[in-house]
Amino acid sequence: MLLKKLLAPGKKEKAVIEDLTRHIKLLCSGLDVFERAFRDKDRDLMASIIDLEREADVIRRDVISNIYEGAFLPYLRPRLCKFAEVIDCVFDLLEDAAYQYLDLVINASIQNYCTQIAALNGKIGEMLLLSFETLMGGGDLRDKALAIRVYEKKVDDIKLDLVRDLRKVEVKTFWDGKALSDFVSSLTSVSDIIEDASDYLQVINVSMR
Secondary structure, three states, X not given: OHHHHHOOOOOOHHHHHHHHHHHHHHHHHHHHHHHHHHHHOOHHHHHHHHHHHHHHHXXXXXXXXXXXXXXXXXOOHHXXXXXHHHHHHHHHHHHHHHHHHOOOOXXXXXXXXXXXXXXXXXXHHHHHHHHHXXXXXXXXXXXXXXXXXHHHXXXXXXXXXXXXXXXXXXXXXXXXXXXXXXXHHHHHHHHHHHHHHHHHHHHHHHHOO
């Protein structure tokens, strides 16, 4: 297994891998919380994403700290750091969307589209976790990467209809319209960034051969 080749007694590789796994699992939890909060219009639950983002930021710092204290070979370190930073970018988008949602009133049509996208984002997150676990086990990532691209394409297709209906929404002020637009932008960007994270796993996979 690839994991056995990477780990050595007394080294920090195991801590990094465990932290990265926790990081992705926390992302999956955040995506699930967002979906449930949005579907149920639960603002208190939505606000809890802000705490998850802070927890994720702590994990990211631990990952980067252990890497630069000597975990892994030098050529792998920047790639692993970048992967952790990309995951953190997804949390930033979720946090932005959560903040924006707290002050929004969303009509039924937009609510339906966004609920579908939130559900797909959750599936993409789960597939990223499976991809990382497969990488650590020395398996083939191609089918997981393909699944992520398929889910991301579904999000893009829904986004086309969402943006079309969004243009028909009447807003009271410029700032109300901007808040709604920013919310949709944050939500629909999540799948793009997770796809970027999947691409980094592919790069890491090639680098480890």
